[in-house]
Amino acid sequence: MLGGLYSFVSAGLFVVMNAVDVAFTEAAVGAGISTVLMLSTLALTSRRSRRSFRTRALPLLVVFITGATLIYGTLDMPYYGSPAAPANHHVAPRYLRESVPRTGVPNVVTSVLASYRGYDTLGETTVVFTAVVGVMVLLGVRRRRPNRPRDGEDGA
Numbered sequence: 001m002l003g004g005l006y007s008f009v010s011a012g013l014f015v016v017m018n019a020v021d022v023a024f025t026e027a028a029v030g031a032g033i034s035t036v037l038m039l040s041t042l043a044l045t046s047r048r049s050r051r052s053f054r055t056r057a058l059p060l061l062v063v064f065i066t067g068a069t070l071i072y073g074t075l076d077m078p079y080y081g082s083p084a085a086p087a088n089h090h091v092a093p094r095y096l097r098e099s100v101p102r103t104g105v106p107n108v109v110t111s112v113l114a115s116y117r118g119y120d121t122l123g124e125t126t127v128v129f130t131a132v133v134g135v136m137v138l139l140g141v142r143r144r145r146p147n148r149p150r151d152g153e154d155g156a
Contacts, residue, residue: 004035018106021113021121028125033132044139 007030014023078085095112105111113121 004031007031019110021110
C-alpha cells in the first residue's frame with residue numbers, strides 16, 4: 001500500500017512539473033495496476049500450496065516462446081544510442097525545434113505525446129487496459145466460499 005501511495009504522490013509531483021504524460025503513466029501503472037495486482041495476489045494465495053508439473057510447465061513454455069520471439073524481433077533494430085539511427089536525423093531534431101512553438105506546451109515530451117501522438121497514446125492506454133483485463137481473466141479471480149458441510153453430513 002505504501003508503494004501505491006508513493007506512486008500517487010509521485011504522479012502529483014509530475015503534474016506540478018508539467019510532465020502530465022509521465023504523471024498519467026505513473027498513476028496508471030504505479031498507483032493503479034501495481035496496487036491491484038498486489039492485492040489480487042494476496043487474495044488468491046493461500047497457506048497451502050498445490051504443485052503440479054503441468055501448471056508450472058505451460059507458463060514457462062509460453063514465457064520462453066514469447067521471449068525468443070521478442071529477441072528475434074529486435075535483431076534488425078539499430079544499436080541503442082546509435083547516431084546513425086533514423087530517429088536521430090529526422091524526427092527528434094524537428095520535435096525539439098518545433099514542438100513548443102506549435103503546441104504551446106512547455107514540456108517537449110508532453111507536447112509530443114499529447115499533441116502529435118494523442119491517438120497513439122490513447123491506443124497504448126487501451127492496450128494496457130486490455131492486458132490488465134486479460135491477466136485478471138487468466139488469474140480467474142473468484143470469491144472464496146466458506147467450507148460448508150455436504151448434504152447428509154452433520155459437520156462432526
